Amino acid sequence: MNRLVNHYWKRWLRRNRLKLAQGPRALPRDGRLILEPRVEIGDVIIETRDLTIGHSSYIRSGGQLIAVESIGRYCSIGNRVMIGVGRDTHPVRWVTTHPFANDAGQAHHAQNEPVVIDHDVWIGQDVIIMSGVRIGTGAVIAAGAVVTKHVAPYTIVGGNPARMIKVRFDTDITERLLASRWWETDHADLVRMQLDDPAIFLSAIESSPATPAVAAYEQTLITRSGCKKAD
DSSP states (O other): OOHHHHHHHHHHHHHTTOEETTOGGGSOTTOEEEEOTTOEEOSOEEOOSEEEEOTTOEEOTTOEEOSEEEEOTTOEEOTTOEEEEOSSSSOTTSSOOSGGGGGGTOOOOOOOOOEEEOSSOEEOTTOEEETTOEEOTTOEEOTTOEEOSOBOTTEEEETTTTEEEEESSOHHHHHHHHHHTGGGBOHHHHTTSOOSOHHHHHHHHHHOSSOOOBOOOOOEEEETTEEEEOO
16 A cells, blocks of 8 residues: 555544554555544554454554454553564474574464453553453553463553552452443443442442443444445
8 A cells, every 4th residue: 555545544544533543554464453433543563463442442652463353442552562472482392492493394383362352451551461361351451561361350460470469449349340331331421420439330320210322333444455434
């Protein structure tokens, strides 16, 4: 894709409340990116080939999306975050970890599963998330952490390797937040609710005589050839 065409699609995305800093040419040649409204992606390297990102999530610049299947709604991802780093890229049980073994016809083929990031996850800058990990809804990952295993919902982790620092809420609040599936509520309804007190927020959702509207947002499909509204 030439620069003029890429620029056209960047502007098209902006008009549709989306941002992809590098435009469609950021994707690999056979890549597919599906975005809900209000998603913003900074200047990142995109290697993963099939990725869906939910409403209002954003990714700051300098990172890499290596192997990631989905990022949920309302996620905040900082600068220089690497997601889906391979665990088995060099064969540590072979004679050598160097790829010169390819010259002998003994190529090493890494088997790495993609990362799944659920909803309302906050990932600090310079975090590394290894392949095959699931980050639960409401989790917080401290800056500089190296995440090697699944992170439970509403927990705060940090360090290398990342370990639990504390939980965000008591068990009752955590279970009620997950059961509420509040991220499925239409954004227009969410912004009218009290968000600074989980107990009040949950009481409002649980006692409401009318079920809040479930958000079914329009999706945009982006490939190297351009952008369109998804079917």
